[in-house]
Amino acid sequence: MIRRIGIGLGGALLALGVVLAVNTLRYAPEAVATAARVSTPTAVDGTRLAAQLAEAVRLRTVAPAERNRAEFEAFIALLERSFPRANEVMERELINGLTPLYRWQGRNPDLAPVLLTGHYDVVPAWDADPAGWEHPPFAGEIADGFVWGRGTLDDKGAILAMMAAAEGLAAEGFQPERTLYFSFGHDEETGGRMGAAAVVAHLQAQGVRLAWSLDEGSMVLRGMVPGLKQDVASINxxxxxxxxxxxxxxxxxxxxxxxxxxxxxxxxxxxxxxxxxxxxxxxxxxxxxxxxxxxxxxxxxxxxxxxxxxxxxxxxxxxxxxxxxxxxxxxxxxxxxxxxxxxxxxxxxxxxxxxxxxxxxxxxxxxxxxxxxxxxxxxxxxxxxxxREGARGASTVSSAQSEAFGLLSASFRAVFGDVAVVPGLTVAATDSAHYQAVAEDSYRINPFVFEPHDLPRIHGVNERVSLENLEKAVQFYRIVMEGA
Ligand SMILES: [Zn+2]
Missing domain, CATH: 3.30.70.360 (Alpha-Beta Plaits)
Known part of the structure; x- marks a missing residue:
């Protein structure tokens, strides 16, 4: 009797082992929809963009904007001056005076437009923090292959990379298939009511419904998931x-x-x-x-x-x-x-x-x-x-099966090689909480490689972005604009 139970248990364990092994072997990366029109990355020299970003860092666009209005206006002027071709092909409106909303007319007016977005207000930093900054937060220094300072990662770096990509394409006579909007919020760090929320109201008043939007909210994670060697593009x-x-x-x-x-x-x-x-x-x-x-x-x-x-x-x-x-x-x-x-x-x-x-x-x-x-x-x-006042629920959950998700996935693979692309959840708040009202899907990720030591830099000391990251970001946004 005891012997028979022994055999029964052994048999069950063997069967279990086979099931586990078969499941494990059959468990392969899911094929993410690949967009048909994703182009190959073009060579980008980040030197010029780094200098432009350094200049942008020197502008103390510290939230709230009411206290530093001239610095905010100087940032808007910098976008105009630094990217003349992009400014030539796009219309621009200033929402509440400080959030630029660019519009690049698409070839096919039947397609819903797409929004690329970021914010240029920053959280405070203390210039003379003895414990901290290797390069002062608003000096805009370029050293060791990085642009240093407040806002490089969160979120001026992304804005300038978007504009540099648009500048390159505009100079080549490119016109996007879909109409592209770019909005650069001035009050994301304080809730986005005067920036993103006002852009949404503006688009709604014009009857504009977006196919999708792309905002900050994640990065290309390197060494952030224990046990995983591959980089992870978490498209939130x-x-x-x-x-x-x-x-x-x-x-x-x-x-x-x-x-x-x-x-x-x-x-x-x-x-x-x-x-x-x-x-x-x-x-x-x-x-x-x-x-x-x-x-x-x-x-x-x-x-x-x-x-x-x-x-x-x-x-x-x-x-x-x-x-x-x-x-x-x-x-x-x-x-x-x-x-x-x-x-x-x-x-x-x-x-x-x-x-x-x-x-x-x-x-x-x-x-x-x-x-x-x-x-x-x-x-x-x-x-x-x-x-307390100001409670708001979580966002809606956007589709990871959409054409746009496929385009973003393919763009990450084209620029960053063999990355794991997954849908994710942003645990903090972004302007996309507003944009979801006017966009079918909202995606959140900046195309920067991000390592564990970068985590305390955001809203902390020694915020910086590498020139390599800036170059990759331009390549990424360019492919996205071409494929959108
Ligand atoms: Zn941010």
Missing amino acids: VAEKGYMTVDLVASAAGGHSSLPPRETAVGILAAGIAKLQEKPFPGGLTDVSADFFDGLGPHFGFPEKLVFANQWLFRPVLESQLGGSEGTDAMLRTTVAPTMLAGSDTENVLPQEAVATVNFRIHPRDTVESVLAYVQAVVDDPRIEIRP
Whole structure:
């Protein structure tokens, strides 16, 4: 009897081994739709573009624009002066005075237009940060093959590469098939209401409906996915929503020499602890699944075996991915308690304690469902949940099967070689949250190679972009404009 069970188990394990092996072997990279008209990259000399970007960095277009208007106007003038041929073939309007909206008339008016977009406002930087900048943030220095300074990666570099690509094409007498729009927002870092949102209103008023848009929101990731040697062009098809909530705990005040069992601070702390212990449900479904499914076939053994056999390994995989904040944020709505307030005197009991919690909402959740979840988890009538203004849900999820996605994929492969192209999720906010209202599909990626050491440069110190990246970006945008 024991022997027979042994054989039965052995047989089952053998069968399981065969199934796992077969699944793994059959698990090949999915053929991404290849656009018919993708051209080969042309040689680009980045020296001139680097000098133009350095000049753009010297303009302190620090958000909000109202405080530095002259610097913003100087950037618009720089675009005009640096790219004369592009300015000649395109019409330009200034939306709210500071967001240039260019329009390049296409040959075929029956086709819906396409929008390439970026933003030129930047977050502050501190010139004399002793801990920090190898080259001052607004000096626009070119050294060691990089343009250094605030805005090089986020997001002036992309704007100048787009304009350089358009300049080259315009000089050759090129006219795009579809009408191309270019919008360069001046207030993305502060929400895009005067820039991107106004561009959307402007296009809607003219009855313009875009086939698709391309914005920042990801990069060509190198060494960012543990265990994967290949570069990953994550063309992000969605972005997370945003909500901030104040948790307000109330209790009797009084002197701290005669405290109750729980003070308002204690009540609040217990509520926060519950939220942290019970992360939002999430996992490898929807857009999160598409990203990791896209990556799976590019792994070696044993990761590939795990991805190929998710029917068996999915729980293990989800807990692995959930264990690191980089991948966890891709799987679920995140919870980040950020601010705290209680009594302002050390020996006085607070009548109220307040914790501010920031949520980044996954496309599967909504503002309402997040609030309901918080209510259910905190589950304490002494804690009031007060959402702050400005909450917005996640974006819609754009198609990874569209012709445009195929064009972008093929363009990445043409310029960057053997990259894994996958649809992804932007965990921060971009202007595309606005553009989705007027575009059938919105894609988010800058064609720059991005390594782990680049992560702290964005909104941090020593932001820089390599000349090689700038050259590749021009090649990329050029192919996209030719194929759009
Ligand atoms: Zn940005």
